[in-house]
Amino acid sequence: MMLRLLLILAVTSLIQAAPNERFVEETSPSNVYRVVEGPLTWNDAKAKCEAMDCKLAQPKSVQANDALKALLVKGYYWLGITDLNHEGRFTYYTDDQDIVYDNWNAGVPNNGNGTEHCANVILHSTFNYSTWFTSNCSEVNEGGICECRTSGASGDPHMRTFDGRAYTFQGICWYTLFKDCTDKSRFDVTIMFEPREDSTPDQVRTRTIAFNVTVGNQYAIVNGLDVTTGSTGGKMTDAKVITIQQEDKNIKLHFTSKNTTFSFNWTLRLHALDVSYNGSFYKGKLCGLMGNADGDTRNDFQNPDRSIAKDVLEFGESWKVNDKKCF
Incomplete structure (x- = not known):
């Protein structure tokens, strides 16, 4: 003692x-x-x-x-x-x-x-x-x-921002999970939700089924356990920047931008996507459903115009990708 x-x-x-x-x-x-x-x-x-x-x-x-x-x-x-x-x-x-x-x-x-x-x-x-x-x-x-x-979407879906703010949002179709919101955006991550089998007209419960990562002119689409990679211009002009590993019903993906590495862990069995990052460049420079990563949970619910949403529904729907078709 x-x-x-x-x-x-x-x-x-x-x-x-x-x-x-x-x-x-x-x-x-x-x-x-x-x-x-x-x-x-x-x-x-x-x-x-x-x-x-x-x-x-x-x-x-x-x-x-x-x-x-x-x-x-x-x-x-x-x-x-x-x-x-x-x-x-x-x-x-x-x-x-x-x-x-x-x-x-x-x-x-x-x-x-x-x-x-x-x-x-x-x-x-x-x-x-x-x-x-x-x-x-x-x-x-x-x-x-x-x-x-870690941050990301899990369950039906329960969300957690990079700063640790937990919330539930029952969106349907494609949404911006997070992206580079600097003047020169280098990457974009979208996520797709669909209604669960136990949903009813009065209570919609959704789950994560797919996500799409675009870095520069390269992309990776993970739909269940089906993975598609390619180039937005049809021709790969840069060194491969998105790395993917698959084992059983689990997919790990990561990419690096501005000395910051973003890591994804997708577990189909749980319909859970965990996301983390290592690096300081993007502190306060991200936006989307996972907030801005500035260390302050109070300003996580920012709309695309940087205004603070009045509630979760407004915040979530402001990040819907309307020009992207559902599967």
Whole structure:
């Protein structure tokens, strides 16, 4: 406990208070980490994460744990790891599976007289801290780290912008998912929704069935698991910029523009398209259903004329591609 106290004092004295929300992506583009500020008990942090359709973070690799440092917060934050179900055996709280990676501090876990059942991480980017400890679940920490799905469309469809704003939009046909909204647009990504079989006239529920990526004069159309690539001019004039990998009912696609790589993970079984990017050039320079990627969720619902939509329906329909035929 003395070591923990010394670490808290060092962190508290050498870094300023952090904003309430920050995001960082893992090296593998499967999750986004989000901070919820406290003070919070473990159950408080768990509830806050789940209210955002996320879960308490469960870093499963060195890269994932290192990514937490980029959150630029100080002190102790709860993780989604406990031994509440098995004394001395720490598991992920969502599925009770044994943890596959850990970064425990020396001598931890040590049972804490049988009272320390929840894991937390001490974070300090300057001093390279992302070390795990255990605490009584009822103790108050600075906050929690939430693990959220990457941006994109999933389900019927549930959407999440690049800045992490979740919403539901039941559009039909083609829409602009996101595009380069600089003066010289370099790429455009559209997505197609169709009504689900269980839709009714009174309640339309849609799903994602296809998406189209155009970069320069090259394009890729993914319709279910059918992939079509080509050139808008009929002749490929540039080096191949869109890379596609297919395995079973999953397609991975990525392209790079202005030193920024956009990655797509399409899972037909779930009709889910997860999208992430790595790079800073397009911060605040994107537009479409996934917002502008400027780090502020409050201005995500921008129409094509940059005005803020009054509701989700206005925002979604403003990005409909009217000159593109449905399948």
